[in-house]
Amino acid sequence: MIARQLLAAEGGNEFQAPGTEIFDWGPLWDGAPSWLTKPTLIVALSVIIVCGFFWAAFSKPKLVPRGVQNIGEVGYLFVRDQVARPMIGKDGDKWMPFLLSTFFFILVMNLMGVIPVLQLPAPSHIAFAIVPAAVVYVLMVFLSIKHQGLGGWFKNMMFPPGLPAWLYIILAPIELLSTVILRPFTHAVRLFANMFAGHLLIAFFASVGYWFLIEKLTPLGSGLGVLGFVMSVVMTGFEIFVQALQAFIFTLLAASYIGGALHPDH
Amino acid sequence: MGVLAEVTGNVGSIAYGLAAIGPGIGVGIIFGQGVQAIARQPELYNTIRQNMLLGFALTEALALIGFVVPFVHS
Amino acid sequence: MSNLLAAAAVAAEEGGHGNPLLPHASELVFGTISFAIVLILVGWKLVPQIQKTLEERTDAIEGGLKRAEEVQQEAKETLEAYKRQLAEARHDAARLREEAKEQGAQIIAEMRQEAQAEARRIVEAAHAQIEADRQQALQQLRAEIGALSVELAGRVVGESLEDSARQSRVVDRFLAELEERTRTQERISS
Numbered sequence: 001m002i003a004r005q006l007l008a009a010e011g012g013n014e015f016q017a018p019g020t021e022i023f024d025w026g027p028l029w030d031g032a033p034s035w036l037t038k039p040t041l042i043v044a045l046s047v048i049i050v051c052g053f054f055w056a057a058f059s060k061p062k063l064v065p066r067g068v069q070n071i072g073e074v075g076y077l078f079v080r081d082q083v084a085r086p087m088i089g090k091d092g093d094k095w096m097p098f099l100l101s102t103f104f105f106i107l108v109m110n111l112m113g114v115i116p117v118l119q120l121p122a123p124s125h126i127a128f129a130i131v132p133a134a135v136v137y138v139l140m141v142f143l144s145i146k147h148q149g150l151g152g153w154f155k156n157m158m159f160p161p162g163l164p165a166w167l168y169i170i171l172a173p174i175e176l177l178s179t180v181i182l183r184p185f186t187h188a189v190r191l192f193a194n195m196f197a198g199h200l201l202i203a204f205f206a207s208v209g210y211w212f213l214i215e216k217l218t219p220l221g222s223g224l225g226v227l228g229f230v231m232s233v234v235m236t237g238f239e240i241f242v243q244a245l246q247a248f249i250f251t252l253l254a255a256s257y258i259g260g261a262l263h264p265d266h
Numbered sequence: 267m268g269v270l271a272e273v274t275g276n277v278g279s280i281a282y283g284l285a286a287i288g289p290g291i292g293v294g295i296i297f298g299q300g301v302q303a304i305a306r307q308p309e310l311y312n313t314i315r316q317n318m319l320l321g322f323a324l325t326e327a328l329a330l331i332g333f334v335v336p337f338v339h340s
Numbered sequence: 341m342s343n344l345l346a347a348a349a350v351a352a353e354e355g356g357h358g359n360p361l362l363p364h365a366s367e368l369v370f371g372t373i374s375f376a377i378v379l380i381l382v383g384w385k386l387v388p389q390i391q392k393t394l395e396e397r398t399d400a401i402e403g404g405l406k407r408a409e410e411v412q413q414e415a416k417e418t419l420e421a422y423k424r425q426l427a428e429a430r431h432d433a434a435r436l437r438e439e440a441k442e443q444g445a446q447i448i449a450e451m452r453q454e455a456q457a458e459a460r461r462i463v464e465a466a467h468a469q470i471e472a473d474r475q476q477a478l479q480q481l482r483a484e485i486g487a488l489s490v491e492l493a494g495r496v497v498g499e500s501l502e503d504s505a506r507q508s509r510v511v512d513r514f515l516a517e518l519e520e521r522t523r524t525q526e527r528i529s530s
Contacts, residue, residue: 097383127367
């Protein structure tokens with residue numbers, strides 16, 4: 001159990017909160033290829049789960065849905081009606097494959113953080129948050145240039161119509177910075193930071209509970225241990241909510257960027 | 267004159283704590299006003315929602331940069 | 341920025357725990373491959389199928405509704421046509437009845453007229469017949485009166501040959517009758 005390794009490694013009498021080292025995972029066993037680590041395994045598992053679920057739901061769709069197809073359709077309609085159609089408009093249906101895959105992939109990766117034994121939300125390793133964000137960014141740039149032309153894109157971005165002239169002096173560089181540099185960065189880091197911080201919180205409270213209840217059980221400290229245990233349960237519930245919300249917001253912003261590239265100033 | 271007061275430990279955490287004040291207030295204002303606007307004009311829900319999320323993304327960017335800076339300098 | 345690069349270099353060399361903000365190259369590659377797998381399998385192959393099914397379902401429902409509407413419309417039109425035909429038929433019947441009544445009245449009037457004409461003709465014929473009979477009777481009478489008077493005269497003359505007294509008695513009797521006759525005639529005519 002990682003907590004015991006952590007806390008025992010310190011070896012002292014003082015409680016040491018877990019730090020960023022809980023995110024370091026080496027190869028699964030000695031001599032394994034260097035890329036076969038726990039996060040990588042979790043991502044592979046997420047891929048299998050997502051593909052398996054959608055295969056079961058959509059491989060032979062019937063006109064009157066039965067069983068898994070119902071659930072799959074609920075997910076599809078949720079993403080279509082809450083994300084694609086409001087953000088992109090009527091032709092959002094064309095982007096549904098991309099948005100649906102992204103949403104469920106990130107959702108399952110996130111939820112791995114609360115499943116026992118696995119307990120690592122994969123996007124807490126920034127690489128797995130960078131990949132979808134980079135794909136969305138490349139897509140956005142490509143679509144913007146294709147639909148608005150290179151000059152047109154910069155003009156629409158930096159000089160939106162209907163503002164007093166002096167405002168453009170401040171607005172243009174801010175908009176340029178925001179769209180070209182900050183957007184992919186915040187897109188990835190939002191997901192990463194939420195998963196990172198959430199996992200750290202759960203680990204912190206869990207190790208508090210473990211230390212004060214099991215490692216160093218004292219009458220005074222046991223209250224703190226119970227508090228830590230209760231808080232870890234609460235934080236787990238909160239983390240489930242945040243994970244789902246972050247997946248939704250990631251997809252929502254991806255749809256918003258794509259919609260902004262397709263119809264500027266809609 | 268010696269040192270009057272000293273803060274030891276991870277200054278980065280203090281930095282992020284300070285950096286989170288502004289975006290916290292900002293995000294709260296955005297969504298609070300957004301909810302009020304929806305209550306006043308429910309038929310504009312989609313427009314208000316889009317603008318809310320746009321403002322939220324820009325404001326949260328500052329908080330995220332604040333989160334990241336201590337790691338950059340560690 | 342140079343800090344970042346230096347930290348990356350250090351982390352790459354050490355291989356130990358570095359800045360959590362720095363992606364591991366192996367994870368980047370693995371992540372890209374996984375995302376690509378999900379996109380291809382779910383996005384390219386499966387989602388179009390469910391999109392097609394959802395469209396089919398919408399078509400079936402809407403198409404079914406539209407077809408039901410059309411059939412209803414047809415039924416309504418047929419009903420209208422039938423009603424119109426019925427109204428026409430009733431109209432025709434009423435008209436025919438009117439005509440029949442008129443014709444009946446006409447026929448009765450004609451027959452009455454004919455009957456009247458016939459009656460008049462009969463009456464006229466009867467009149468003519470009576471007239472003819474009267475003429476005939478007059479003729480006959482005239483003829484008979486001639487013969488009778490001659491006979492009477494013969495008898496009178498025969499008797500006068502026997503007795504001149506009886507002759508005067510006959511003439512007196514005849515004159516008295518004449519007077520009687522004129523007197524009654526005067527009495528009748530006065």
